[in-house]
Amino acid sequence: MNNIPAPEVLFELADVFKVFGDSTRLRILYTLFDDEQSVGEIAESLGMEQSTISHQLKVLRTNKLVRLRREGKQIYYSLDDDHVKKIIEMGLDHVLE
Amino acid sequence: MNNIPAPEVLFELADVFKVFGDSTRLRILYTLFDDEQSVGEIAESLGMEQSTISHQLKVLRTNKLVRLRREGKQIYYSLDDDHVKKIIEMGLDHVLE
């Protein structure tokens, strides 16, 4: 796996890491580590504007890091797959070493 | 591991991912996957300005993703540890899935 990936893959890869590269998005992801939460719950729990959370959830969604489920008026977000946790764990290992 | 890390850890974590979130830096890291390279070699191989590479190597160095070794006039850079490869592999898995 020593070759540089094709440009479009490389840009996608950079984009994925960019998504993890913001503390607000990391906090949102951590909030979803245990179980799904509605937009309002996340905003409340992080003490941030609903709008901010919504914008960032869109970024997370676009990059397939979270998925959503509608239930009545609320929309519940959850982590999309296990990569998310693993990537964060890897990063944390590096920071804490 | 369900708790949100302390703010300063969180910011560090975001910073690390930020470093991976740029295609130039990813290309530099890939260039170093096999073995060490001098600044000039990297610049040449990527077809970019020496100055650009030097600036980005500094970012990589600051975040402990690469280390350097001086040999005469040249400075050879190499990956600092295995986390680097692993983190990139994880990201790639996510992109390619």
Next chain:
DNA sequence: TGAACATATGAATAAATGTTCATATGTTAA
């Protein structure tokens, strides 16, 4: 010492990005 070379660095600029405010969209219940 001085010339040649390799790398680093500072300032400037353009582009990307996170947050806020205001408002739109969509859902529920009366």
Next chain:
DNA sequence: TTAACATATGAACATTTATTCATATGTTCA
């Protein structure tokens, strides 16, 4: 249908960031 609520979205603004150019620093060799 309308009111109330939850979420999404667009525009604006401030901040961050990647690249370039010019130049400084540091090393080798004559």
